[in-house]
Amino acid sequence: MFGSMGFTELILILFIVLIIFGAGKLPQLGEGLGKAIKGFKKSVHEADAIEAEAEAAAQQQMAAPQASIQSAPSPAIEQPAGAPQPATRAS
Numbered sequence: 128m129f130g131s132m133g134f135t136e137l138i139l140i141l142f143i144v145l146i147i148f149g150a151g152k153l154p155q156l157g158e159g160l161g162k163a164i165k166g167f168k169k170s171v172h173e174a175d176a177i178e179a180e181a182e183a184a185a186q187q188q189m190a191a192p193q194a195s196i197q198s199a200p201s202p203a204i205e206q207p208a209g210a211p212q213p214a215t216r217a218s
Contacts, residue, residue, distance in 0.1 A: 148156060
């Protein structure tokens with residue numbers, strides 16, 4: 128059942144817990160344990176969701192520069208050798 132623990136060992140542990148905490152505290156202990164497990168599972172799932180969201184954002188950031196490189200204008204067309212060049216001012 129639980130590794131090398133048998134049914135009799137589990138009953139013995141339950142009996143010892145019953146003696147230590149008493150019958151009145153067992154429902155409270157069970158409730159607290161259940162809430163702790165539920166909170167742990169919720170935090171694990173939220174961490175997975177946050178991690179997936181971060182990966183998606185990173186992929187979008189990586190895709191955006193690649194898309195702008197692909198859609199960049201082509202280089203200027205060279206003018207023939209005899210065409211006049213525009214004058215530039217030196218400041």
